[in-house]
Amino acid sequence: GAVVSQHPSRVICKSGTSVKIECRSLDFQATTMFWYRQFPKQSLMLMATSNEGSKATYEQGVEKDKFLINHASLTLSTLTVTSAHPEDSSFYICSASLGGNSPLHFGNGTRLTVT
Amino acid sequence: GQSLEQPSEVTAVEGAIVQINCTYQTSGFYGLSWYQQHDGGAPTFLSYNGLDGLEETGRFSSFLSRSDSYGYLLLQELQMKDSASYFCAVRLPSGGSYIPTFGRGTSLIVHP
Numbered sequence: 758g759a760v761v762s763q764h765p766s767r768v769i770c771k772s773g774t775s776v777k778i779e780c781r782s783l784d785f786q787a788t789t790m791f792w793y794r795q796f797p798k799q800s801l802m803l804m805a806t807s808n809e810g811s812k813a814t815y816e817q818g819v820e821k822d823k824f825l826i827n828h829a830s831l832t833l834s835t836l837t838v839t840s841a842h843p844e845d846s847s848f849y850i851c852s853a854s855l856g857g858n859s860p861l862h863f864g865n866g867t868r869l870t871v872t
Numbered sequence: 873g874q875s876l877e878q879p880s881e882v883t884a885v886e887g888a889i890v891q892i893n894c895t896y897q898t899s900g901f902y903g904l905s906w907y908q909q910h911d912g913g914a915p916t917f918l919s920y921n922g923l924d925g926l927e928e929t930g931r932f933s934s935f936l937s938r939s940d941s942y943g944y945l946l947l948q949e950l951q952m953k954d955s956a957s958y959f960c961a962v963r964l965p966s967g968g969s970y971i972p973t974f975g976r977g978t979s980l981i982v983h984p
Contacts, residue, residue, distance in 0.1 A: 763914075789969045800959065800976045801915070806969050814967060850914060858902050858963050858970045863914040 758784050761853050763864025770841055771872055778836045778867045780851030786831035787853035791861070792824075795848045807834040841871040874898045876960050876975035883981045884950055892945045892978045894960035902963060902970065904936050904943045909977070910956045918958075919945065947980070955982045 760783040770776050780790055788809045793801040805826050806814040813826035823845075825837040834853075838845055848868055852861040876896045884890040894904065903922040907915040921927055921936035921943060933946040947954055957977040963970035 791972060798979070801974045803972060803974075806967075806971060808969070814969075852915075852972075854970075860905060860917040860920060861907075861915075861961075861963075861972060863916070865914045866912075868912075 759855060759860075759862045760784055761851065761862045761864045763851050763867055765867060766865055767868045767870075769870045769872060772842055773840055775837055775839045776841055776869060778838075778849055778851075778869075780834045780836070780853070780864050782832045782853045782862075785853075785855055787834075788831060788856070790828060790834040790851055790853045792826060792834070792836050793850045793852070795850060795866075797848075801850065804836075809834075838869065841869070843871045845869065846871045874962060874964065874973040876962065876973065878958075878960055878975040878978045880976065881979045881981065883983065885983050886950055886952060888950050889946065889948045890950060890980065892947075892958050892960075892980070894943045894945075894975055896941050896943075896960070896962060896975075898941075898962050898964060898973075900964055901938065901941075902965070904934070905961045905963070906932075906934055906945045907959045907961060907974075908956050909959065915959065950982050952982050952984065955980055 762781045790807040792804045807828040809828045815821045828834040850866040852863045878894045905920045906918040909915040919934035931948045936943040959977045960975040
């Protein structure tokens, strides 16, 4: 149980375009999901906390207008990278938990390459 | 702010035992978790300590000492497939959610 599906796993896009990444909790409801960015050989950097039915909470330094998060249902959160630039190329991962302080379950990540 | 310190790299041979330490400085504490991440993959949950002491899950064990703000992950009977990055993490309540913070990760290299 507690499976999180993330799609797409890889995407290549041109500068200036937007990319949407989906994160779904397949067998549980997640009122909260988390979005991370990870550079090679580095830790997971929390970008934002996605709350169902309300605005996302962004970490300091993360541009909310560039990284649009929508959590329209209890099983789906989306991250849209708008007007992508090569420096946005990274590994993006989502996670969710069954609630409270329970363990985090991660999606398989999305490798974004902006050319 | 929150900070978790762990070694950047640990090497060991197959069959050995290795310990990955994690010290933390947090405003409040609600337990220490450990996650494993293979190259190119997603992190997976390994273990959680909410109270002092040792938690054992097969070949992996995790220990916590809240008075020392310290924990470790112990991997026994190392296998080549254990080569991965290991992250300690805490979650702290904020705005109704438990917000995660991860250590920088320890790269474990297992040699034959």
